[in-house]
Amino acid sequence: MPDPVEGGWPPSFRTVPGKRMIERKHILVIESGTSILGAHLDRLEKNRYQVTVASTPRKALAHVRSTPFSLIVLDKALSPRHTELARLLSRTEAVPKIVVSCDGRFTGIPQWLRQGAAGHIHAPFEYGEFRQLMEQVQERARSEGTLSRVQRELDLLQHELREIRDFGRALGSALRLDDVETIISHRAKSALRGEASLLYLLDKDSGWVLCGKSHGTRKSDAEVLRFRPGEGMAGAVVDQGRPVLVPQVDGHIPYRMTPRQLAFYRGRSVMCVPLKGVGDVLGAVEVVGRKRTPAYSEDDLAFFVRLMDQAPSALDRARSYQRATDMAMADDLTGLFNLRYLTSVIDAEVERGQRYGVVVSVIFMDLDHFKDVNDSKGHLVGSKVLVEVADLLRDCLRSVDVVARYGGDEFVVVLPQTSLDAAFAIAERLRRTMEKSVFLEDEGHAIRLTASFGVTSYPEVAKSKEELLRMADEAMYMAKTRSRNSVYAMRY
Numbered sequence: 001m002p003d004p005v006e007g008g009w010p011p012s013f014r015t016v017p018g019k020r021m022i023e024r025k026h027i028l029v030i031e032s033g034t035s036i037l038g039a040h041l042d043r044l045e046k047n048r049y050q051v052t053v054a055s056t057p058r059k060a061l062a063h064v065r066s067t068p069f070s071l072i073v074l075d076k077a078l079s080p081r082h083t084e085l086a087r088l089l090s091r092t093e094a095v096p097k098i099v100v101s102c103d104g105r106f107t108g109i110p111q112w113l114r115q116g117a118a119g120h121i122h123a124p125f126e127y128g129e130f131r132q133l134m135e136q137v138q139e140r141a142r143s144e145g146t147l148s149r150v151q152r153e154l155d156l157l158q159h160e161l162r163e164i165r166d167f168g169r170a171l172g173s174a175l176r177l178d179d180v181e182t183i184i185s186h187r188a189k190s191a192l193r194g195e196a197s198l199l200y201l202l203d204k205d206s207g208w209v210l211c212g213k214s215h216g217t218r219k220s221d222a223e224v225l226r227f228r229p230g231e232g233m234a235g236a237v238v239d240q241g242r243p244v245l246v247p248q249v250d251g252h253i254p255y256r257m258t259p260r261q262l263a264f265y266r267g268r269s270v271m272c273v274p275l276k277g278v279g280d281v282l283g284a285v286e287v288v289g290r291k292r293t294p295a296y297s298e299d300d301l302a303f304f305v306r307l308m309d310q311a312p313s314a315l316d317r318a319r320s321y322q323r324a325t326d327m328a329m330a331d332d333l334t335g336l337f338n339l340r341y342l343t344s345v346i347d348a349e350v351e352r353g354q355r356y357g358v359v360v361s362v363i364f365m366d367l368d369h370f371k372d373v374n375d376s377k378g379h380l381v382g383s384k385v386l387v388e389v390a391d392l393l394r395d396c397l398r399s400v401d402v403v404a405r406y407g408g409d410e411f412v413v414v415l416p417q418t419s420l421d422a423a424f425a426i427a428e429r430l431r432r433t434m435e436k437s438v439f440l441e442d443e444g445h446a447i448r449l450t451a452s453f454g455v456t457s458y459p460e461v462a463k464s465k466e467e468l469l470r471m472a473d474e475a476m477y478m479a480k481t482r483s484r485n486s487v488y489a490m491r492y
Contacts, residue, residue, distance in 0.1 A: 024050045025070040030060045030085075032075050034102045040127045057085035064088055071134060072097045076108050080115045089115055094145065096137040160303050163191045167307055171314040171399050175335070180318040184285060184311045185213040191307055192300060194287040195268070198225060200234040201283035209235050209283065216288075217264075225264065231256045233265075233272045237284040243273040243305055247295040264288075269295035273305050275312045278352075282312055313400035320345075320402070331405040333383055334390035342404035345414050350458055350465040352416075360416055361423035361457035364472035365430070367409040368450045368484040377445060385447055388439045396433055397426070412469070420457040420489060427453040427487045435485060450485035452476055461490055 027049055029036055037044065037051060044051055052067065054060035061084050063069075072092060076099050078085060089097075099112040099120040109120045118137035121130065167187045174180045181199055189197035196216030200209050209232075211225040227235030232255050233244050249265040257265075269289035275282045285308050289296055321330070321337075329341035337345070349360040367389070374382040386409065393403045393411060402414040413430075415423050431453055439447040454475025462468040471490045479488035 024048050026067050027051045027071045027073060028060060028063060028067075028069045029053045029073045030057060030075060030078060031055065031073075032077050034075060034077075034123070036073055036075060036100045036102070036123065037130075039124070040130060043127045057082050057088055060085075061088045061091070064091055069095055071095065071137070074099050074112065074117070076101045076103075076112065076120075080111060094141070096141040098133060098137060160306070163187075163303075164307055164310070167191070168310050168399070169395075171310055172394060172397075174314070175318060175321045177315070177318040177322045180314050181213045184308070184314070185215050188285050188287050188304070188308070189215045192271070192287045192296070192304060193290070193293075195290040196288040198234070198286045198288075199283065200225075200227075200238065200286065202229070202238055202281065209238050212283075225261060232261060233270060234284045234286055237272045237274045238281050241274050241276060241281050243301055244271070245296060245298065245301045246270045267291055269293075271296050271301050271304050273301075273308050275308065275315065277312045277316055282315055285311065310399060313398070317399050317402075334387055334405050336390050336393075336411070337402060337404040339404065339406060342402070342406070342412055342414070345402045345404075346465050346468060349414060349416055350468065353458055358417050359419055359457055359460060360414065360468075361418045361420055361455065362468055362472040363413040363415065363423060363427045363430070364406070364454040364469075364476040365411045365413070365427075366452050366476050366480060368452055368480070370409040370449065373447060373449070377447070381440065381445060381447075384443070385439045385449070389434075389449070392433060392437060393430070396430055412472070418457075420455065420460050420491065423455050423457060424487060424489045427455050431485065431487055452479040452484050453487040454479055454490065455487060456490040461492060 025048060027037075027044070029051060031053065032055070037053075041051055052063050052069075054063055057078070069092065072095055074097060080086060080089060093116065096118040097112075097116065099109055099117045100123050101109060101120065102123045104122050109117075112120070118140055119133050121133055167183075170183045170187065171180060174183055181201075185197050185199040188194070188199075194216065197214065198211050198217065199213040201212045202208075203210050207228065209227045209229060211234075214225075217225075225232075225234070229235050229239040233246065236255055237244055246265075247269050249262070249268055249270055265288065268291060270286065272284050272286040274284050285304075287296075287304065323329075329338055329344075330336070331338045346360075346362070352358060353360055370382070370385075373385060386405075389411070390403070390405070393413065397403060397413065400416055402416075404412045404414075406412045413426075415426065418426070431451060434449060434451045437448070439445070439449060454472045454477070456462055456468065456471040456475055458465070458468045462471050475488045475490040478490075479486045482488070
């Protein structure tokens with residue numbers, strides 16, 4: 001390791017065959033007749049600085065195009081409004097700049113500081129004074145660079161969180177399977193700025209991985225994009241259950257495809273992530289990047305995985321809703337599931353708990369004094385209130401949760417893989433939301449309601465599917481008889 005050098009930026013090292021060399025730092029001086037650093041060139045050279053002097057902004061701009069400068073020193077007499085100099089300032093925005101006043105006056109320096117200069121000095125000056133100023137502007141530039149990088153990372157994280165939130169809201173508002181599939185495909189394309197997106201679903205009857213929905217593709221392309229598990233990117237992802245990133249598709253891609261299939265992807269960056277349901281893979285989502293744009297990165301893939309994490313539960317719920325609709329299991333008024341479907345869901349969740357050891361919780365909810373609404377406003381208004389209450393429950397719960405109308409003004413929420421304590425917290429959030437909500441405000445009624453909630457879980461408390469619903473009902477009555485507008489958990 002060479003001895004430390006005097007002053008300036010800490011030296012960076014590069015490996016040269018046979019020895020290790022200190023990389024020089026480049027300083028660009030733009031001066032108009034006065035030799036700004038002439039007295040200190042030897043000291044700067046000795047301390048690993050290479051100084052380039054330009055007599056005009058045009059010459060300076062030519063140097064900037066070919067050399068990565070670490071510092072720019074400017075004569076105060078220059079005008080920042082000069083066309084070439086303004087272009088240079090824009091091009092070197094991240095490079096720290098020092099303004100030198102050769103007439104010993106402060107006049108004119110403020111306009112340079114407003115243009116982004118990091119410091120100023122009056123000539124003549126000692127080398128030590130100049131070196132100290134260099135260290136100051138370097139430290140400031142490093143701090144500002146760190147802050148700028150952190151801000152960019154924060155902005156990116158906030159953007160990703162908004163995309164995930166909006167995607168979840170869109171999925172939560174869709175019940176029909178066709179709508180859910182369309183949202184998944186469309187959001188994948190828009191969130192990842194792709195040229196095309198494709199939703200593949202595994203058809204268990206035929207064994208094929210089929211392209212169900214696509215955006216940005218021709219119909220003829222989508223029709224040929226069908227694979228057996230293990231074939232093509234989508235087939236491999238479905239078969240292995242792991243995401244895939246191909247920065248650029250070429251003739252050596254390690255996935256079996258027909259020439260026509262390969263032609264669709266060639267020259268593009270592609271990402272494909274699995275959609276994992278409970279116990280199996282439902283399909284995959286693929287995003288194809290645009291040509292002549294940066295290839296997708298590992299960070300893009302990580303975001304894609306996080307985004308699509310919401311899709312499997314939405315597909316499961318939509319399929320369940322479709323089966324419920326087909327079997328007349330939806331409540332006619334609210335569109336929620338009815339008692340018949342609720343019973344089948346509880347049966348299935350308890351059976352899954354017995355088989356895999358997972359927990360399921362139930363929230364029983366009853367509106368407080370709802371009879372007063374019917375008596376004072378009429379049953380038609382009361383029915384409209386129930387519809388808005390149902391919408392509130394959908395908005396407040398996860399896509400995987402099942403909400404059913406038990407009867408009258410009673411509702412039941414089934415929370416798969418949710419502990420009793422977590423279910424209690426969800427019920428409390430629902431209680432506060434109900435308490436703050438105003439119903440039928442657009443119709444001039446402005447009705448306020450509260451609700452009582454009972455919570456229990458299997459197998460933490462209830463030991464059978466019959467006990468699960470009964471104990472949640474009993475817990476709700478405990479909340480109603482104690483104070484209403486409260487949550488009671490049956491814990492034993």
